[in-house]
Amino acid sequence: MSENPTRPDTATYLTAKGFCLTSAAWMIMATLVGFTAAIELVAPDLTGNIAWLLFSRLRPMHVNLVLFGFVTSGLLASAFYMVPRLLRTELYSEQLGVFTVVLWNAAIAAMVVTLALGYTQGREYAEMIWPIDVGIVVAFSLVFFNLMMTVKNRQEKILYVTVWYVLAGTILTICTYSLGNVIWQPDSGALAGIPDAIILWFYGHNVFGLLLTPYAAAVVYYIIPQVCRTPLYSHTLSLLGFWSLIVIYTHIGTHHLLQVPVPTWLKVVAVVDSIAMVIPVMAFLINIWYTARGKIGLISGDIGGKFVFVGTIMYFIVSIRGAMMALPDVQRVTHFTHWVVGHAHVGVLGWAGMVALGGIYFILPKITGKPLFSQFLANFQYWMILIGVVGFTIVLTISGLIQGNAWLSGETVYRVLPQIHIYNVVRASLGLLIFISSLLGFYNIFRSLFSNSGEIP
Amino acid sequence: MKMTPAVVVIGSLIILFTVVSVVIILPYADTSKTIPSDLLRTRTVMEEKGRALYISNGCVYCHTQSIRSIDWGLGAERLAQAGDYLKDSPILLGSQRTGPDLSQEGGEHPDDWHQAHFTNPRYTRPLSIMPPFQFLKQDNLDMLIRYVQSLGLKNADLRMERQTLWKKRSVDAYESGVNENVAWLHENVPRGWREIPTPYPASEAGLARGEKIYQDFCFGCHGPVGDGMGPAQPFLYPPPLNFTILKGRGISGGIIYYQIMNGITGTAMPYFKRELESEKIWDVGNYIAKYFIDQIDADQEPKGIDAAYE
Numbered sequence: 001m002s003e004n005p006t007r008p009d010t011a012t013y014l015t016a017k018g019f020c021l022t023s024a025a026w027m028i029m030a031t032l033v034g035f036t037a038a039i040e041l042v043a044p045d046l047t048g049n050i051a052w053l054l055f056s057r058l059r060p061m062h063v064n065l066v067l068f069g070f071v072t073s074g075l076l077a078s079a080f081y082m083v084p085r086l087l088r089t090e091l092y093s094e095q096l097g098v099f100t101v102v103l104w105n106a107a108i109a110a111m112v113v114t115l116a117l118g119y120t121q122g123r124e125y126a127e128m129i130w131p132i133d134v135g136i137v138v139a140f141s142l143v144f145f146n147l148m149m150t151v152k153n154r155q156e157k158i159l160y161v162t163v164w165y166v167l168a169g170t171i172l173t174i175c176t177y178s179l180g181n182v183i184w185q186p187d188s189g190a191l192a193g194i195p196d197a198i199i200l201w202f203y204g205h206n207v208f209g210l211l212l213t214p215y216a217a218a219v220v221y222y223i224i225p226q227v228c229r230t231p232l233y234s235h236t237l238s239l240l241g242f243w244s245l246i247v248i249y250t251h252i253g254t255h256h257l258l259q260v261p262v263p264t265w266l267k268v269v270a271v272v273d274s275i276a277m278v279i280p281v282m283a284f285l286i287n288i289w290y291t292a293r294g295k296i297g298l299i300s301g302d303i304g305g306k307f308v309f310v311g312t313i314m315y316f317i318v319s320i321r322g323a324m325m326a327l328p329d330v331q332r333v334t335h336f337t338h339w340v341v342g343h344a345h346v347g348v349l350g351w352a353g354m355v356a357l358g359g360i361y362f363i364l365p366k367i368t369g370k371p372l373f374s375q376f377l378a379n380f381q382y383w384m385i386l387i388g389v390v391g392f393t394i395v396l397t398i399s400g401l402i403q404g405n406a407w408l409s410g411e412t413v414y415r416v417l418p419q420i421h422i423y424n425v426v427r428a429s430l431g432l433l434i435f436i437s438s439l440l441g442f443y444n445i446f447r448s449l450f451s452n453s454g455e456i457p
Numbered sequence: 458m459k460m461t462p463a464v465v466v467i468g469s470l471i472i473l474f475t476v477v478s479v480v481i482i483l484p485y486a487d488t489s490k491t492i493p494s495d496l497l498r499t500r501t502v503m504e505e506k507g508r509a510l511y512i513s514n515g516c517v518y519c520h521t522q523s524i525r526s527i528d529w530g531l532g533a534e535r536l537a538q539a540g541d542y543l544k545d546s547p548i549l550l551g552s553q554r555t556g557p558d559l560s561q562e563g564g565e566h567p568d569d570w571h572q573a574h575f576t577n578p579r580y581t582r583p584l585s586i587m588p589p590f591q592f593l594k595q596d597n598l599d600m601l602i603r604y605v606q607s608l609g610l611k612n613a614d615l616r617m618e619r620q621t622l623w624k625k626r627s628v629d630a631y632e633s634g635v636n637e638n639v640a641w642l643h644e645n646v647p648r649g650w651r652e653i654p655t656p657y658p659a660s661e662a663g664l665a666r667g668e669k670i671y672q673d674f675c676f677g678c679h680g681p682v683g684d685g686m687g688p689a690q691p692f693l694y695p696p697p698l699n700f701t702i703l704k705g706r707g708i709s710g711g712i713i714y715y716q717i718m719n720g721i722t723g724t725a726m727p728y729f730k731r732e733l734e735s736e737k738i739w740d741v742g743n744y745i746a747k748y749f750i751d752q753i754d755a756d757q758e759p760k761g762i763d764a765a766y767e
Contacts, residue, residue: 040586040588041555041586042586044578044579044585044586044587044588044589045577045579045588045589047588048589049589049590049591049592050592051514051592054514054515054588054590055515055518055519055588056514056515056516056518056519056588057514057515059515059518060515060518118513118514119513120512120513120515121512121547122512122513122515122517122547122549123547124552148462148466151462152462159460159461159462159465161460163465164460164465167462167465167466168465168466168469171466171469171470172469172470172473175470175473176473179477179481188546188547189547190546190547190548191546191547192542192543192544192545192546192548193488193491193539193542193543193544193545193546193548194488194491194539194542194548195484195485195488195489196545196546196547196548197542197548197550198480198481198484198485198488199481200547200548202477202480202481210473239458239460243468243472246469246472246473247472247476250472250473250476250477250480251476251479251480253480254480256552257550259523259525259526259527260523260537260550261537261538261539262484262488262539263484263487263488266480266484266487269479269480270480332527335525336521336551336552336553336554337553337554340552340553341553403554407527407528407529407530407554408527410529411529412529412530412531412557412731412732413530413554413555413556413557413558414556414557414582414584414585414732415732417584417585417586418584418673424586
């Protein structure tokens with residue numbers, strides 16, 4: 001790590017603090033919405049005829065809140081702390097950063113309201129209507145500008161791998177978000193027919209590939225060597241992981257469309273590159289795990305390190321699942337089932353979400369200058385989320401396999417509903433666990449920022 | 458390799474644009490030449506408005522419109538073709554199949570079935586976990602039903618013609634009186650089926666299975682005591698059949714079986730051949746015959762070769 005501990009830290013870190021709070025607050029909303037939707041799968045008449053509480057309106061709200069409200073905000077908090085630190089300078093403009101936080105929150109709040117009222121473009125991960133799309137793109141552009149100016153003002157010549165990932169993740173997301181939301185068509189936000197599906201899933205997959213994964217990898221690359229008090233294992237693997245991620249991840253969106261009439265050669269590209277994902281994934285993981293080799297004690301003693309390290313294990317699991325699901329033979333069973341929902345939960349909550357939380361808990365003492373308000377609450381939240389996400393993975397995988405195999409052997413969707421009922425019940429109870437954990441997390445983060453005596457309890 | 462800001466930013470942008478040209482622009486050149494399929498037609502204004510409601514209420518999160526070669530259920534008769542989707546913007550393939558695929562839903566049921574189903578899905582499908590859509594005002598509901606009835610486009614139109622034709626015939630029969638209605642229903646079952654008594658014995662276990670199936674599939678329309686007064690009844694015309702009137706009117710196990718298997722097009726009675734196989738249909742038929750009709754022909758001749766079970 002290239003940091004200068006002697007340099008007095010005069011930065012206010014207002015932007016990082018703002019994103020910490022943003023992430024914690026939207027996590028409550030995101031998990032509450034997810035929990036409510038999960039109950040509705042068990043008790044569909046629960047919310048009666050209240051339009052904005054319909055499962056089908058809550059579903060996109062949950063997904064977008066998790067992606068953009070909770071996880072992206074949490075990772076941005078870390079980015080706004082780590083990038084200036086690594087460059088031995090201060091953020092170019094905290095004012096602009098705070099404005100970005102406000103704009104970001106306005107966009108997310110507008111997303112919640114519009115989706116609740118049924119204003120949607122109806123395309124997964126690209127539901128938000130055009131004015132909000134513009135807000136999101138502007139916010140990312142401000143993030144990019146602010147960080148690029150910080151890079152320009154840097155006192156440290158060498159860019160650490162965290163900086164590569166943050167810069168690339170931001171600029172590439174600006175492009176893929178605009179492309180995937182067909183931002184040049186304000187009315188529909190869509191193309192027509194099969195090309196619409198291809199562009200949608202190109203973007204849909206790159207939300208994970210070019211936004212969440214690079215940001216999360218950036219945080220892991222920062223935290224693990226620091227917690228382990230050791231230099232990064234390999235610069236070469238960093239390079240390999242970084243470039244291969246951008247080359248390979250961008251190819252694979254069409255593996256969502258293997259059973260749809262899209263050009264066969266494109267499916268072949270998607271399947272082959274989905275398997276090739278082993279290169280960026282393992283280059284990154286080997287690099288991190290070799291850095292952490294023999295240092296598990298140090299990691300388990302640091303709440304940020306703990307979240308982040310478990311996040312890398314989840315990344316391993318979600319990547320194996322992802323590569324498997326891209327195989328046409330596996331997909332015959334898993335496509336359209338809860339298996340895919342399980343995959344999404346390991347990826348977004350287990351990997352990017354746990355890393356986001358780890359980042360927040362790691363930087364909080366540094367940006368406030370005081371210890372975390374409560375180590376106990378943070379540890380408690382860690383266990384709740386770990387149990388929750390492992391539980392989600394197990395029940396959703398089982399119910400997905402039940403669905404897929406039943407359909408494949410000729411059962412109708414309707415007849416399989418009673419078979420997956422109990423898994424939906426367990427899924428909802430795990431949702432409650434995650435929701436409660438988000439309340440504890442918010443309380444802890446809020447108290448750490450605003451009402452912290454600074455004593456170690 | 459020296460990672461300067463320019464290398465990171467411009468390098469990754471170059472990669473992205475290269476990949477976009479391979480996985481977006483190149484396939485676009487390919488797919489933009491797609492020709493319309495045999496079933497493609499333009500949607501009416503009502504259908505388009507209904508489609509907007511389908512999108513704004515998030516139907517796409519549980520219903521796919523993507524029939525695959527491995528599918529068996531609703532719509533599986535026709536494998537999806539690229540030319541089916543030409544007028545879909547956005548395309549509504551879906552990613553989860555919590556409810557059935559709707560590619561070919563148009564004309565599977567008459568409009569009044571949909572009215573009951575949207576009011577509360579459990580009225581027509583007791584095990585459904587779909588949310589109720591009663592909050593949609595009637596004119597919106599009408600548009601949504603028009604869209605759903607157009608799914609499958611030209612194929613849906615053919616099925617809708619069938620629904621309209623048989624709706625008229627079944628209403629005429631219903632309005633001509635109980636005897637005439639029952640006679641009409643029986644007439645429309647092929648002769649061979651009419652004469653077959655239930656080949657399965659009405660065992661205690663079989664009747665218990667029949668009850669379970671009745672509650673999972675039939676209860677919403679025909680009601681808990683088989684008098685046709687289930688919660689869907691107020692929405693349906695002709696109303697669901699009251700089984701208790703069938704006694705002494707020429708009912709047979711074969712007739713019950715055939716009508717459960719094939720449904721009665723034009724009425725809300727769907728076909729269950731995809732969901733229930735032979736033993737399940739005989740079991741629920743026995744249950745209806747024994748408890749609601751009070752006239753059961755199980756254990757009657759001709760029985761043919763003795764069954765190996767029991």
